[in-house]
Amino acid sequence: MEPDERDDIVFHGTLQQLVEKVERGEMVPKLQASHAPMCKFFTSFYVISGIRHVVPLVHGPTGCPLWVSDIVRTRECCEFRGVPLEPTACTSLDETNVIYGGEGKLLEAVKEADERYHPDLIVILSCCCSGIIGDDVESVAREAEKFVHARVLALRSEGFGGDFRSGYEDAFELIMDLMEPPKTIRKRTINLIGARMGPSLTEFSDDLDEITKLLHEVGVKINAVIAGGCTVEEIRRAREVELNASWCYDWGQKLGDAMEARFGIPYSRTGQPYGLKATEEWLMGIARPLGLEKEAERVIREETERIRPDLDYLQRTLEGKTAIIEISEFPGPIRALSLARMAEECGAHPVVINVHPYTIKERMPSIKFLLETGVNPEVILTKGLFRLGSFRSSRETERELEGIVSSFDDPIFFGNAARYPGCPVVNLTLLNPVYLPHYGFRGIHNIAALLRQAMENQRLPRSTLFRGMLYGNETS
Amino acid sequence: MPTDACLDPYVRCALSGAAQTALGVSDSAVLAHAPQGCNYLVDGAFSWQDCDYAQTTTLCTKLCEDEIVHGGEELLARTILEAKELDISALFVLSACGPEIVGDDIVAVCEDMQPKVDFKIIPIECAGFRGSQYDGIDLALDAMLRTLAETRPTIPNSVCLVAPHANANPTWMADLAWVKDVLSRLGVQVVATLTHATPLSDLADVAAAEGVLQLSHDAGYRAVAYLADTFGVEPLCAELPLPIGMTNARRWLTSLGERFDAEPIAENMIADGERMVTETCRRRWPMARFFYRTPAAIVADATIGIPLVRFATEEMELTPALVALRSANLDAERLLERELNELGLAPQVVCGTDVYTTRRSLEAVRPRVVFGSTIERHASEGLDVPYIFEVVRPVRQFRLLNREYFGYRGILNLLECIQNEWSDRWRSTQRRYAARW
Numbered sequence: 001m002e003p004d005e006r007d008d009i010v011f012h013g014t015l016q017q018l019v020e021k022v023e024r025g026e027m028v029p030k031l032q033a034s035h036a037p038m039c040k041f042f043t044s045f046y047v048i049s050g051i052r053h054v055v056p057l058v059h060g061p062t063g064c065p066l067w068v069s070d071i072v073r074t075r076e077c078c079e080f081r082g083v084p085l086e087p088t089a090c091t092s093l094d095e096t097n098v099i100y101g102g103e104g105k106l107l108e109a110v111k112e113a114d115e116r117y118h119p120d121l122i123v124i125l126s127c128c129c130s131g132i133i134g135d136d137v138e139s140v141a142r143e144a145e146k147f148v149h150a151r152v153l154a155l156r157s158e159g160f161g162g163d164f165r166s167g168y169e170d171a172f173e174l175i176m177d178l179m180e181p182p183k184t185i186r187k188r189t190i191n192l193i194g195a196r197m198g199p200s201l202t203e204f205s206d207d208l209d210e211i212t213k214l215l216h217e218v219g220v221k222i223n224a225v226i227a228g229g230c231t232v233e234e235i236r237r238a239r240e241v242e243l244n245a246s247w248c249y250d251w252g253q254k255l256g257d258a259m260e261a262r263f264g265i266p267y268s269r270t271g272q273p274y275g276l277k278a279t280e281e282w283l284m285g286i287a288r289p290l291g292l293e294k295e296a297e298r299v300i301r302e303e304t305e306r307i308r309p310d311l312d313y314l315q316r317t318l319e320g321k322t323a324i325i326e327i328s329e330f331p332g333p334i335r336a337l338s339l340a341r342m343a344e345e346c347g348a349h350p351v352v353i354n355v356h357p358y359t360i361k362e363r364m365p366s367i368k369f370l371l372e373t374g375v376n377p378e379v380i381l382t383k384g385l386f387r388l389g390s391f392r393s394s395r396e397t398e399r400e401l402e403g404i405v406s407s408f409d410d411p412i413f414f415g416n417a418a419r420y421p422g423c424p425v426v427n428l429t430l431l432n433p434v435y436l437p438h439y440g441f442r443g444i445h446n447i448a449a450l451l452r453q454a455m456e457n458q459r460l461p462r463s464t465l466f467r468g469m470l471y472g473n474e475t476s
Numbered sequence: 477m478p479t480d481a482c483l484d485p486y487v488r489c490a491l492s493g494a495a496q497t498a499l500g501v502s503d504s505a506v507l508a509h510a511p512q513g514c515n516y517l518v519d520g521a522f523s524w525q526d527c528d529y530a531q532t533t534t535l536c537t538k539l540c541e542d543e544i545v546h547g548g549e550e551l552l553a554r555t556i557l558e559a560k561e562l563d564i565s566a567l568f569v570l571s572a573c574g575p576e577i578v579g580d581d582i583v584a585v586c587e588d589m590q591p592k593v594d595f596k597i598i599p600i601e602c603a604g605f606r607g608s609q610y611d612g613i614d615l616a617l618d619a620m621l622r623t624l625a626e627t628r629p630t631i632p633n634s635v636c637l638v639a640p641h642a643n644a645n646p647t648w649m650a651d652l653a654w655v656k657d658v659l660s661r662l663g664v665q666v667v668a669t670l671t672h673a674t675p676l677s678d679l680a681d682v683a684a685a686e687g688v689l690q691l692s693h694d695a696g697y698r699a700v701a702y703l704a705d706t707f708g709v710e711p712l713c714a715e716l717p718l719p720i721g722m723t724n725a726r727r728w729l730t731s732l733g734e735r736f737d738a739e740p741i742a743e744n745m746i747a748d749g750e751r752m753v754t755e756t757c758r759r760r761w762p763m764a765r766f767f768y769r770t771p772a773a774i775v776a777d778a779t780i781g782i783p784l785v786r787f788a789t790e791e792m793e794l795t796p797a798l799v800a801l802r803s804a805n806l807d808a809e810r811l812l813e814r815e816l817n818e819l820g821l822a823p824q825v826v827c828g829t830d831v832y833t834t835r836r837s838l839e840a841v842r843p844r845v846v847f848g849s850t851i852e853r854h855a856s857e858g859l860d861v862p863y864i865f866e867v868v869r870p871v872r873q874f875r876l877l878n879r880e881y882f883g884y885r886g887i888l889n890l891l892e893c894i895q896n897e898w899s900d901r902w903r904s905t906q907r908r909y910a911a912r913w
Binding site: 037039040062065084087088090092095106108109110113127128129133164390391472 | 480481482483484485487488489490491492511512513514516517520529530531533534535539540541543544558559561562572573574577578603604605606607608609831832850851853854855857872
């Protein structure tokens with residue numbers, strides 16, 4: 001059955017057409033209960049806790065900080081990332097504070113946090129509670145600074161106050177307040193912006209390691225990865241650089257634009273470095289303004305030569321194929337679109353499946369940027385995407401995916417191994433460190449290896465155990 | 477005792493505890509009337525209750541600025557109607573901080589919507605600011621009992637079990653399973669478990685139980701009091717630490733045996749259990765048994781922490797020098813005090829500890845052994861604590877199978893944990909030279 005004849009498809013068109021529909025509100029999900037990404041508070045917290053020796057001081061009840069601190073801080077950061085146990089302080093607002101206000105308690109908390117943890121920076125994060133009762137966190141921050149050694153800033157990050165993206169953006173904007181007028185301009189030095197690594201889990205470091213390595217080879221120095229484990233001192237000197245670049249256009253865009261507008265620091269606008277062209281663009285986008293074109297061209301030439309067999313394999317294998325792309329795991333649609341571009345570059349016809357309109361809405365500036373650069377793949381959305389409940393949604397989308405894949409000639413699935421589409425599966429999960437990074441030249445090598453695995457082993461049986469775990473058996 | 481102005485907490489908020497409790501009722505769904513971030517607490521509660529995502533759905537009204545300004549009751553009503561397509565017996569509606577402060581009346585909305593849906597709607601007002609996750613468990617149990625429990629003829633030799641999930645053993649379900657097995661062998665029927673995989677109908681029958689067994693020292697006191705005061709259900713083993721370690725297990729089983737006229741069965745269980753533990757140790761020969769009077773810290777919830785005091789002192793021959801409990805309630809504190817007096821111990825005691833206070837207490841006491849979690853492993857960095865036995869959440873080791881701490885296999889599970897940490901401590905991290913092959 002052709003895709004357009006299927007009754008489980010709710011949208012089939014180009015990315016441009018989907019964006020237009022989302023902008024008209026046509027694809028905005030009707031079900032409030034479905035698809036709940038993180039709230040503004042979480043994402044603000046993530047950015048702030050990516051700074052070393054910071055105390056994120058949560059002005060709210062204990063539930064707000066604990067989700068992020070208990071799982072992310074202890075398990076992911078201390079265990080996997082070599083980050084020491086950092087504090088997550090909280091004013092633990094109770095019913096009395098909600099009635100009478102919590103500003104006095106907050107002031108005490110700042111003093112205590114300074115005395116206990118000796119931080120360089122304390123950031124007060126407001127939550128739903130403190131936001132609604134109207135506690136003036138900015139004034140408390142200003143007042144508190146008189147009593148403590150650390151800088152004290154306040155961030156309005158009430159969970160209801162915006163989508164998850166606004167939390168990142170507001171936190172990045174706040175960080176700008178720490179940036180001091182430059183004493184000098186450091187040649188060939190940049191900031192990598194839009195990262196959120198450090199005491200909190202946000203991104204996978206392998207991709208960042210790859211692009212950092214490339215930059216060093218070109219001769220670019222990095223002042224800070226903001227806020228990927230950077231120090232307050234590095235942020236203070238962030239205006240001494242010649243250029244800002246983002247490791248992912250989507251996440252750096254707001255801070256890059258804001259630093260350009262406020263401080264006149266140019267921002268290199270490029271997409272994620274997936275595949276050869278995007279990697280070249282990414283590297284040249286930084287090297288050119290710094291006068292390092294020749295060095296960058298040399299690195300690109302050498303690295304390209306090194307992975308030539310991988311590039312040839314990708315081209316030879318993908319030519320004329322349909323690349324069905326579904327990125328259901330973090331970080332979602334931008335990655336799917338970057339992969340679509342890479343697949344097209346290798347001669348395949350990309351079809352992006354099930355990017356949630358909600359996430360399109362949240363990432364509109366970046367999606368529009370990608371459209372401007374010519375990324376406009378075919379997109380299919382199915383009914384299952386809008387089903388109530390994660391199990392029902394994933395089971396239904398799995399069935400739909402299997403049906404859709406069978407309607408294409410020579411399909412190859414680019415997603416993760418949690419799908420069983422009956423064609424080669426290129427397992428692009430970020431949860432298998434063996435094949436990371438996906439960025440840059442080593443990324444091309446890894447993606448080629450994953451494609452080779454998929455093609456050479458496509459006849460091997462898939463796991464009925466894991467399939468049953470994910471989607472139930474026929475009776476469930 | 478830490479100040480409450482600047483807390484680095486171990487324990488989540490009331491919404492989280494209420495969600496843990498609601499998700500323990502099978503054949504139901506949970507709807508968080510909350511901004512979308514709070515739904516992550518509900519998701520956390522989901523795994524805590526060992527829910528199967530193929531069978532349990534969680535929903536959220538995803539409140540935004542509009543609903544905070546204009547109220548979210550209409551959105552809540554609409555979302556309840558959306559849940560009509562789910563095949564469930566009950567929908568628990570949980571309110572978070574935002575809607576409670578702006579005055580959304582979830583109880584009234586639920587009453588209005590009840591005639592329009594086939595499932596039972598149970599509102600639970602459990603905003604995060606109402607207290608800790610243990611308070612949330614109490615709020616949810618209270619709402620459930622007041623809404624659903626009915627007067628029933630008493631069933632002889634029966635009990636209901638309260639708050640098995642207020643237990644920081646990462647696989648506390650095994651503790652519950654041990655209790656149920658013991659009761660079954662004593663000829664005691666379990667009328668209802670509040671809550672874990674509990675059918676809705678059991679909640680209506682709960683007052684038919686002759687006795688109530690509280691399976692937590694952190695939560696459930698209010699539910700036990702309510703069942704006793706309203707329906708005359710008798711609290712059992714109320715003055716005893718939970719059955720972790722030889723003596724605690726013996727006392728607990730003996731008490732139940734006496735109450736249900738099943739002393740010989742209880743005595744046999746004790747004899748068999750103690751023999752099994754001793755013989756297993758003799759066969760497997762755990763090396764981690766030379767801690768004689770080494771100073772130890774216990775940093776845990778009260779449910780595991782209080783009984784561990786005796787286990788550490790008697791079975792392991794350690795000397796508890798610090799007992800830091802994540803929760804603070806008077807009943808648990810009294811129980812701990814009794815235990816310490818009986819054992820003749822005078823450790824530093826902290827109730828309602830937070831991560832900072834724990835670090836400072838460890839710094840002051842300088843124990844050589846800590847029973848705790850991954851948090852203490854990292855919080856004790858630089859303090860030269862050789863052994864961190866990770867027994868309470870969060871722990872590094874993944875568990876696919878449930879492991880109890882209660883009862884006799886529970887003793888072996890704890891010993892296994894201790895032995896593995898002991899082996900890790902001795903593991904070489906460097907090679908003196910390279911092999912030639």
